[in-house]
Structure formats: C-alpha cells, structure tokens
Amino acid sequence: MAARPSRWKALQRASKGKGMKFEGLIPLLRDEPTYREFLARTQESLAQSGRGGGFPLASLQVIEAARPYLIAALQRDWPGPIVVITGRPEQAYHLADEVRTWSDAPGRVLHFPAPDALFYDRSPWDAETLHARINALFALLTLQGEAQKGQGMVITASMWALMIKTAPPLALRRAARTVHKGDPLSLYRFLEACVRAGYEPASVVETPGTFSHRGSIVDIYPPNLPEPLRVDFFGDEIDSIRTFSPATQRSIETVAEATLAPASEALPEWGPQAAEALRALDITRCNAATRQRLAEEIERIAAGHYTPGMTFYLPYLYPRPGTLLDYLPAGTLLLVDDPVALETAALNLEHQAQNLRAEMIQDGDLPANFAVPYFTWEQLKERFAADAAISLGFGAEEERSPLGRTFMAAPRYAGQLREALSDLTELCEDGQRVVLVTRQAERLSDLLREQRVHVSPVQDLPAAPPFGSLTLVDGILAEGWVHLPSRLVILTDAEIFGWMRQRRRTPPSRTRAAPESLFADLKPGDYVVHVEYGIGRYHGMVRKAIAGLEREYIEIEYANGDRLFVPIHQADRVSRYIGADDREPYMHRLGGTEWATAREKAQRAVRDIARELLELYALREITPGHAFSPDTEWQREMEASFPYEETEDQLRALAEIKADMEKPNPMDRLVCGDVGYGKTEVALRAAFKAVMDGKQVAVLVPTTVLAQQHFHTFRRRLRAFPIVVEM
Numbered sequence: 001m002a003a004r005p006s007r008w009k010a011l012q013r014a015s016k017g018k019g020m021k022f023e024g025l026i027p028l029l030r031d032e033p034t035y036r037e038f039l040a041r042t043q044e045s046l047a048q049s050g051r052g053g054g055f056p057l058a059s060l061q062v063i064e065a066a067r068p069y070l071i072a073a074l075q076r077d078w079p080g081p082i083v084v085i086t087g088r089p090e091q092a093y094h095l096a097d098e099v100r101t102w103s104d105a106p107g108r109v110l111h112f113p114a115p116d117a118l119f120y121d122r123s124p125w126d127a128e129t130l131h132a133r134i135n136a137l138f139a140l141l142t143l144q145g146e147a148q149k150g151q152g153m154v155i156t157a158s159m160w161a162l163m164i165k166t167a168p169p170l171a172l173r174r175a176a177r178t179v180h181k182g183d184p185l186s187l188y189r190f191l192e193a194c195v196r197a198g199y200e201p202a203s204v205v206e207t208p209g210t211f212s213h214r215g216s217i218v219d220i221y222p223p224n225l226p227e228p229l230r231v232d233f234f235g236d237e238i239d240s241i242r243t244f245s246p247a248t249q250r251s252i253e254t255v256a257e258a259t260l261a262p263a264s265e266a267l268p269e270w271g272p273q274a275a276e277a278l279r280a281l282d283i284t285r286c287n288a289a290t291r292q293r294l295a296e297e298i299e300r301i302a303a304g305h306y307t308p309g310m311t312f313y314l315p316y317l318y319p320r321p322g323t324l325l326d327y328l329p330a331g332t333l334l335l336v337d338d339p340v341a342l343e344t345a346a347l348n349l350e351h352q353a354q355n356l357r358a359e360m361i362q363d364g365d366l367p368a369n370f371a372v373p374y375f376t377w378e379q380l381k382e383r384f385a386a387d388a389a390i391s392l393g394f395g396a397e398e399e400r401s402p403l404g405r406t407f408m409a410a411p412r413y414a415g416q417l418r419e420a421l422s423d424l425t426e427l428c429e430d431g432q433r434v435v436l437v438t439r440q441a442e443r444l445s446d447l448l449r450e451q452r453v454h455v456s457p458v459q460d461l462p463a464a465p466p467f468g469s470l471t472l473v474d475g476i477l478a479e480g481w482v483h484l485p486s487r488l489v490i491l492t493d494a495e496i497f498g499w500m501r502q503r504r505r506t507p508p509s510r511t512r513a514a515p516e517s518l519f520a521d522l523k524p525g526d527y528v529v530h531v532e533y534g535i536g537r538y539h540g541m542v543r544k545a546i547a548g549l550e551r552e553y554i555e556i557e558y559a560n561g562d563r564l565f566v567p568i569h570q571a572d573r574v575s576r577y578i579g580a581d582d583r584e585p586y587m588h589r590l591g592g593t594e595w596a597t598a599r600e601k602a603q604r605a606v607r608d609i610a611r612e613l614l615e616l617y618a619l620r621e622i623t624p625g626h627a628f629s630p631d632t633e634w635q636r637e638m639e640a641s642f643p644y645e646e647t648e649d650q651l652r653a654l655a656e657i658k659a660d661m662e663k664p665n666p667m668d669r670l671v672c673g674d675v676g677y678g679k680t681e682v683a684l685r686a687a688f689k690a691v692m693d694g695k696q697v698a699v700l701v702p703t704t705v706l707a708q709q710h711f712h713t714f715r716r717r718l719r720a721f722p723i724v725v726e727m
Contacts, residue, residue: 020475023104024463025435028486029073038403039077042333046388055384056339056391061404065479067392068095070403071154071335072102075109080331081143081150083324084392085157087341089114092158098478099154108152112136112324114160115311119353119374120360124309130264131208131223133161134172138224138261140327141172150329157324159345163374165315167265168322175262175269179231181241181255187216187233194220195306198264206246209263219244224261227252266310266317268301274316275302280369287364288541292552292568294367315371323375325383336384338393346377410480410491414498421451424470427489428453434470434489435461438496439640441474442633448472464488476645497641527577527585528556533564534588534595535577541568562590617668625666628693631658634721638688641717642681650678657686680710684717691723 029035038060045057062070074082086092093111100106113132117123136155143150175197179185194211195201202210205219205228212219216239221228227243230251241258242251278298283291300307301317315321328334336342353374360366413420427434438444441457448455448470457474465471467487480490522528524540536556543552544565553565554574566574579585588595646654653671660667673679687697699714701707711727718725 020101020437020473021104021460021462022102022473023072024461025069025488026073026076026102026104028464028488029069029483030077032406032483032485034402034406034485035073038401039074042390043079046331046333055381055389056336057388059391059394059401061394061400062392063404063407063409063481064393065409066407066481066483068098069102069481069483070392071095071099074333075099075103075105075152075154078333079151080329080333081140081153081155082333082335083155083157083328085159085162085334085336085342085389087159087337087345089158089160091337092156092161094478096154096156099156101477103154105152109154110136110139110156112155112157112161114158114164117311118356119164119349120356120366120370122309122312122365125311127207127209130311133166133265134223134261134263137166137172137265137324137327138176140324140329141169141176142259143329144169144327150332155324159342159380160349162324162380163346163349163376164323165318165321165373165375166323167262167267167314168318168320169327171267171270171318171322172262172265175267176259178257178259179238179241180257181238183238184236185233185238186236187213187218190218190231190233194218196267196269196304197260197262198267198306198310200263200306204249220260221246222258222260223263225258229255229258229260264306264310266314268304268306268310270317271301271304273319274313277316277371278302278313281367282369283367285361285364286367288552290365292541312373315373323380323383325380325387328387332387334384334387334389335392336389337391339391341393343377343381346380349374350376406484408482408484410482410489410495412495412498415496417447417496420496421447424448424491425451425453428468428470431467432487432489433465433467434491435465435473436470436491436496437473437475437477437480438491438493439474439476440493440497440637441472443637443640444496445472522576527579527587528574529577530556530564530566531573533558533590534598535585536564536587539563557587559587559589559592564590620666620668623666625664626693626695627664628661628689630662631689632692635685635689635692638717638721639685641720644678646681647678649673650682653682654685657682658689661686661689680713684714687714688718688721688723 042058060070071082071084084092084095086095093113096109096111100109103109111132113129115125115129117125136157139153140150140155143153177193177197179190191211191213199209199211199220202212205212205221208221208223208228210221216233218231218233219228220231225243228246230240230242230244231238232240232242241255243253243255244251275298278301281294281298283294286294297307297309297313301310301313325334357366357370361368411423413423424434424436436444445455445457453470455470455472457472459474461471461473464486477490477492478494480492480495482489522538524538526538527535528538529535533556536558539555539557541552542555542565552568554568554571556564556566556574558564577585586594657667657669657671660669671679671682683699687699690697699707699710701710707727711725715725
C-alpha cells in the first residue's frame, strides 16, 4: 500500500484529530501560584548549584498524563531550551507529539530519535532518523553561549537515543558551513566540503543529506533547513543562493546566506585519524563475507571516503565520542521521566547488546575486540547528576511535591455512558471547566442533546473556556487529567470508553541489503540459481587474483565439473534454489541450452497468463455491479472507535476501496501489506459498508486459527451495532 505523499498527506491532515490546538488552556497553569513558585525555585536552585548535585535534583511527581501540558507551559516560561528524556523510544516520540498539541510553537518541538538498529547491528540507519538526530543536535549547537536564543525549544529523546556514542560538538561545528552570496569559494572546494560533511551525491536532490552538481550549480539539501538550496557559482565566487522545491525542482526565493549542517553523525573527514584503531581490529576470526566487507570499509574510511553504514564505526571516528548531553548549553532545563524507568530501559539495552555481541562474535560477524558503541547507565547517571536533571515523575520523596498535588487522574467510566453523561452535567453545575476530547464527538453531542446539554464539536481551543462549561473537541488525546486550582477537567476516549487511541509511528523506509547478505546464509553444497547460467552447487567463497587485482568470488559448480566464479559485487545475480519438493534439482551445464530453453518457456507461460488476465479484466469492465451507498453515520461511528490512528497507507487504501464500491462496476483491488500494518481494519470497514447496504459478507482465510482471530476481531469491533458475526 505505497502512498503518494503529496496527495495523501492532505487526506491524512483532513482526518479527524489532526491539527487540533489546545494552547488556549496553557495560561490556566502559567497563572497558577504553585507553578510560578516552582519556576522561580528551580531557576534559583540551578543558579546556586550550577550544573551539579544529586540525581534527580528534584522530583515533581506529576501524573504522566499531565506532563505534556506542563512541558508546554515551561516552553513559554523557561529562559532556555528544555530537553526531556524518556525510558522507551515510543514514549519520546508520543511525548513530542502531545507537547505539540498543547504548544503555541509546535515547530520548535523536536524529537531526537533512536535508530532502528540495535547496538552492534550493522543495519544502516534510516535516513529520516539520521537527519532528525542531526537537526536536534545542530539546533542545540547553535545555542552554545547563547542559551536565551533557545527559549521555546523542546527536545525529547529516549535512553536508547541518548546511549549511542555520537559526534562531539567540536566535530559538528567544524563540519558546518555558512555560505554568503559573494563569498570567494572554489566550486570544487565546496563539493569536497559536502562530501566531508557526509552528504551523498544524487542525480536529483529530493531528500535531506544529498547534493548534486551540474555545471556551475550545486543543489544541496541540509537537514537543518526546510527546503534545499541551489548555489550558483560564477568562477570562484558564489553568485546566488536560492531555495527550491524538491517536488518541482523550481526555485522559490533568493537568500543572502545559509548555514549548512553536516548530513551525518559519522563524518568521513574524521576517518584518517581513526585508521590506526580500525586497522587494529582482529578480523581474522570473522567469516569470509564479514572479513571482506570490513577490510574494504576500513580502507575507505581511512582514506576519508564515505561508506554506507558508516554509523557502525561511530565509536572509532572520534577520540572522545559525544552524547546529546554534551550539546546542552548553560541554562538548559533537563527533565527525565521516572528514574527507575530510565534505569530499567538502559540496563535492558545493555543486556541485549551484550548478548548480541557474544552471538555475533561466535558467528564470525563481529571482531572480538570491537569497541563498545554506547554509554552505560552508570556513565549517563553521572551526567544526569552533573546536569542537574529534574524528574517529572516520582523519586525518593514519599510526599508529593506542591506542583504534583495540583494534578490528579481523571475519573474513568469504561463505556458506562449514562454515568459519564450524568457526571458531565454535575461537573458543569459545580463550576468545573470540562473539556472532552473524543473521536466520537458527533455521537456524544447527540447523547448530550438528549440530556438538554447543547454543545457542538470544535477542533481547537484558542482561549480558556469559562467556569461551568462543557467543551466537546473532535480529536485525539492520549489520556485525561484534572488540574485542581483552575478547575480544569480533561476527559478523553480513554476515560469515557475505556480504550486509548494510539498514534502509530510511520514505518521506517526499507533499505537495500548489501549484496553479500544475499548469500551469507548459504553453506557449501547448497543449490543456487544464477540468473544467466541456471542451477548449480555453491562451493563457498574463494580469493583469486585477476589482472593483478585480488578479490573474493562466489564459486559455483555446474554439470560435468564446470566451475563459475562470480565477483562479489555481482552476488545479487545468485539466489538460493527453492524447489517444489525435497528432490535434488538437475544441474545445468555451462554453455548448454537447457537453461535458456527453460527461461524462454517460462516467459511464454507468463505471456499466456497476461493475455488471459487482460481478457478477464476487459469482461469485468463491461459487467454491471452494485453501487454501494455513501458512508452512513454508523460507518463514521464504527471507524471512530478504531483504537489507533490510521496510517497514511490505510487512509489511501480505504478511500480508494470506498470509491470502487460506490461505482456500478465490480471491484477488482488487491490490498497488500506486511503483518501488523492494518489490513484487517481495512477489510473490516469495507465489510461494514457492504452490510450497511443490506448485503452479506464472507471473509475467507487460509487457516482455522486465523479465522478464529478475525472472528473475535470483527465481533469485538461490531458489538455495538445490530450485525450478526458468525464463524
């Protein structure tokens, strides 16, 4: 279900729960005396103790649901940047999302993500993750010595993201470059600087971290800028600098200067100084594929060249690797989740890393003397103490802090709507400011109208509601809470219906596997297929010198003892043989015609199938079908009860399926996606739409277990509607 971003991002933004803003409620906390006292006391404590003391310096003991609200208020009042550390990566991601909902400056809320690759894992980091990390680090780097400029900046990060050894501030500062119109600068020196800063060459610049060169023009997309730049040279001088659209490649506006952040934490210019340490790696006990790969990568890095997956070598590139905490300017407010949660997350990651390291060394995938690529919990705990970290949650104190006592958990009704509606009325009569954030806004509005409470759903809260009012917001919020001094009661679907609507993360983009990974799991004697020569027997890796150049080859045996040596860079032409049964296959002969005949026969069969499909599709086009009615109110209610935020691909698939169903032609659509990506929900909504038109729906699955799972899912989701679900 691949999506076209330009078309379907607009559809996602138009969906419920998107773009809601609650900044109008922030003054209720900012004007509260306990909050003002906390703010003054914290500033005084940090000024007196400097960046040092115990860990945590203090514990606010604020309930988790209210922490985004508190952070958004601090974003306005704290005279410097705010960094928040959570235990798990998904917590940091969702916390940034929630703070943006409350903030009046959501663009200044940044997320410092953890890569998908575990410590010691060679998988290249996702480009989006890499550039988000650089963006956060560079944003802090620009504040060194001028923390006041960081007022309003909030950065969330997890322990995983924090533990990774990264580039120190000195390295990023040295790799950054500010260019001005009229600067005397050689075009080729500029291109060389781009490569040293980790930018990758591309034919067309569309994504951050890439650059291209044609004639006197260099296009470059720095991760710290919203649009790429087009730098035009006239001789050895910058003639103009323009921003341009990566979609249309057309120039937008001229700028006088621009600061270019580096494109990676692993900077190639530091490779030569790491050469000695990298060459000291003991690769003799590694397997052949790992040995070859490491040797080639080490030589490229030692020469100062970029190599894919260079982040694997981060612990070697810098004499003193850094962490996010090294970028904090004086005046930064460092907040952490509950210290116990942080310690648990860090120790679990260390344990996983140690197990993976032992496993990889045993399998020959990692040198035994490879450096530790992360900071330990004990090291980071010392840094937290040195940087005067404050816990948002609970510490050693038994009594709750004054600020923590101003918040309490919201009441929960677990779907008991009659009780919930009665309490809402009583709360309003008691003078409370009740804000109900729900995806069932239209339904609850109708139910409230029956209670003689007339309220229409809104999307935003630009100002605080009056006392004794009920505000119905059509949107998504994780959990509710109560702020006692301002008589503010926030309720969500979690409290009213007993389920919490989760915002799903965008799945990471897939990266192309290295060629050697295609045959790394093969054993000598396994049958393989070469795309040009057919079926043979794999004999392992061999080294051969041809024309004075020694390299590794895949050795394949064919019939009559023929041997084929495939260069390692052509490994993608070789794949494991998968037969219909356990019988050994017939091995082809090099120079024979059997393989070419078999390929030609298969191609003819494919053409025959394509012809039959074309005839079938043409027949479908002229066959009349049933045009289903547009979505009903029940359809919208059922879809609003989905306990997750729809992905962009789900929204696209659903829009196209519904459009097909409402046409008077038979639908012919395949929905394809990995496990856990939401295909069942798409099918459920299409089935519900058909039932709403008086039709029956049959769901066919390959196994009894899967049928049972779908049966329970359909019954649970549709139990509020007069629909019979049977198996």
